[in-house]
Amino acid sequence: MFWYVKMELVLVSGYHNGAKALSSLYLSTSIMNTIVAISLFLLPVFCLLARRIRSSKRVPPGSLGFPVIGQSLGLLRAMKANTAEKWLDERVQKYGPISKLSLFGKPTVFIYGQAANKFLFTSDGSVLTSKQPQSLKMILGDRCLLEMNDEDHKRVRDTLVSFLKPDSLKRYVGKMDEEVRIHLETYWKDEQIIKVLPLMKTLTFDIICSLLFGLERGARRDQMLHPTRTSSSLLSIRGENKQELMSENEIIHNVMLIMVAGYATSSILITFMVRLLAKNPNIHAAVLEEQEEIAQNKSPGESLTWEDLGNMKYTWRVAMETMRMFPPIFGGFRQTVKDIEYGGYLIPKGWQIFLVTAKTHMDSSIFQELEKFDPARFENTASLPPYNFVPFGGGARICPGYEFAKVETLVTIHYLVTHITWKLCCTDDFFSRDPTPVPTQGLPIQIIPRKPL
Ligand code: HEM
Numbered sequence: 001m002f003w004y005v006k007m008e009l010v011l012v013s014g015y016h017n018g019a020k021a022l023s024s025l026y027l028s029t030s031i032m033n034t035i036v037a038i039s040l041f042l043l044p045v046f047c048l049l050a051r052r053i054r055s056s057k058r059v060p061p062g063s064l065g066f067p068v069i070g071q072s073l074g075l076l077r078a079m080k081a082n083t084a085e086k087w088l089d090e091r092v093q094k095y096g097p098i099s100k101l102s103l104f105g106k107p108t109v110f111i112y113g114q115a116a117n118k119f120l121f122t123s124d125g126s127v128l129t130s131k132q133p134q135s136l137k138m139i140l141g142d143r144c145l146l147e148m149n150d151e152d153h154k155r156v157r158d159t160l161v162s163f164l165k166p167d168s169l170k171r172y173v174g175k176m177d178e179e180v181r182i183h184l185e186t187y188w189k190d191e192q193i194i195k196v197l198p199l200m201k202t203l204t205f206d207i208i209c210s211l212l213f214g215l216e217r218g219a220r221r222d223q224m225l226h227p228t229r230t231s232s233s234l235l236s237i238r239g240e241n242k243q244e245l246m247s248e249n250e251i252i253h254n255v256m257l258i259m260v261a262g263y264a265t266s267s268i269l270i271t272f273m274v275r276l277l278a279k280n281p282n283i284h285a286a287v288l289e290e291q292e293e294i295a296q297n298k299s300p301g302e303s304l305t306w307e308d309l310g311n312m313k314y315t316w317r318v319a320m321e322t323m324r325m326f327p328p329i330f331g332g333f334r335q336t337v338k339d340i341e342y343g344g345y346l347i348p349k350g351w352q353i354f355l356v357t358a359k360t361h362m363d364s365s366i367f368q369e370l371e372k373f374d375p376a377r378f379e380n381t382a383s384l385p386p387y388n389f390v391p392f393g394g395g396a397r398i399c400p401g402y403e404f405a406k407v408e409t410l411v412t413i414h415y416l417v418t419h420i421t422w423k424l425c426c427t428d429d430f431f432s433r434d435p436t437p438v439p440t441q442g443l444p445i446q447i448i449p450r451k452p453l
Contacts, residue, residue: 058346060109062091062099070102079433084330088112088356098343101354104133108352111342112359114366117387119342120334120355121395125150128353130397131335140260141253145397153396159245160254161400163212169403170306172211176411177303179207181453184415188447193425195442196274200267200412207408208262213255258401265328266405268436270412271443272326273319277417278424278445280373283318288417290314295418304411312410317375319409323391324361325373328436331356332393360388421448 065071078087091099091110100109111119120128129149132140137147145157162168183203187194246254277284294308334353339346347353364370366388367377381389392399399405425444431437 058341058344059348060098060100060343060345061095062101062110064100064102064107068102068105070105070108072103072105075103079435082430082432084433085359085362088359098345103352103354104135106133106352107348108354109342109345109347110354110356112356113363114360114385114387115343116355117357117360117390117394120332120353120357121387121390121393121398123334124396125153125337127337127340128334129337130333131352132333140256141249143247143250144253144257146257156246156250156254157400160258164400164404166403169407172404173306173309173407173411174303175211176207176408179203179210180408180411180415184419185453188416188420189449191446191448193444193446195444197267197271197439197442200270201263203412204263204267204270204408205259208259212258212262261399262401262404264436265401266408268326268328268438269319269322269405270409271439272322272437273409273413274416274422274445275424275439275443276322276325276373277318278422283373283375284417287315287318287413291414291418294414304414308414309407309410312414314375315410315413316406317378319406319413320378320381320389320391321373321375324367324377324389326431326437327358327361327391329391329393330358330433330435357390357393360390363388415453419450419453421450422446423448 075084075087078084088110091101092112097113098109098111100107102108130146130153131137132146140146145153145160148156180203183199183206187199187202277287290312294304294311298304332355334355336347336349336351336353338349341347360366362370366385378384387394392402422445425446426440428440431439
């Protein structure tokens, strides 16, 4: 702008002062031209620099730490020591609710809270993609749901979810009932001391093998550990016109995902319910009362039905309160597709977002008396403000195994409370995160049979 005004002044003075002024005008014009050329060249550079300076000012506070390592070891150590909440609270105190750090080799922004949950669950693939840390990707494969987005994600998810819908689940109840009984008869007998977590992992693994992959007890189940030899029912999935709905890689990678996502989470939920019921005799008594009422209407050996599960409302509240206090999954990762603004900060394209979804479960402005194990909180779930209680995530990626997990948990707790009692044998009350919560020594308990199965 400046060069243009100056040239106009020179032109006006040249009109009044003759030839001398005219030559001066030519000189000024050529200088002006040079300035214009330089300015045109520098302007974009200047704009770029200005943008960079502005952007870097708006990236959230915090430090990216050492290259590659960043804060990964600090977080992993805190999780092992069961001090992850404290570790995160210290970050919040130091940097505020949104801060940058580096996790698993990537620049990351840590966010939490109801608004953060809503943002993550409602953002589509044009803003955030699902990308897991490299280590998880190597285990599960790059064609599993957690690595897929938009149309691809929808296609594969719709196919998988058909196996997990209530219509399919209604047919599973009898089979689940059988798996649970055989498991309890085999491992939970006499007055012995057993470890709950490894046994629950065996049970939930067996249930998935049998119900989702059609693998009955015996050597064939071991094949699931070698996915390339899998002959699961998922492999035979076809569309209405017999066309293939998923590629072979997609089937293999999602079989792996369902195995891991399905058995590692439900086993934790049931293990922590066993722990909390032992510590809260009144709640154990109320669960027993509900389950005995159902058991009394059954003839010996008759299995539970879908309708019976609908009558286990109190027991499911106990499960929800267990997941509030000890969520099997306490957070997740996404990646930005473009520069985005969140909470007044800029999160650059390609950065990781680390959202600790379950931090709202331990927010005293949402749940009173946080440390109290109180299933009554869930008597009226409609009164809970949205995006605060999110053990199964939310939005397009909400856990498709939610109903499946509910059925296996209710069936297992039914047979546990009606057939045995137990007391904790742990010498401490400790658990670490790996990344799911893991009680000391797998939670040893002394079992006392009540009545035979
Ligand atoms: C108590 C039990 C369970 C809990 C607490 C749980 C929790 C979750 C959460 C929080 C997510 C969302 C992760 C994210 O947004 O990044 C998720 C996803 C998933 N869960 Fe579960 N889950 C459980 C049981 C199961 C079971 C039994 C299955 C299968 C039989 C299963 C299969 C999956 C799959 C396939 C996904 C990925 C969905 C997608 O990306 O679209 N889960 N689960």
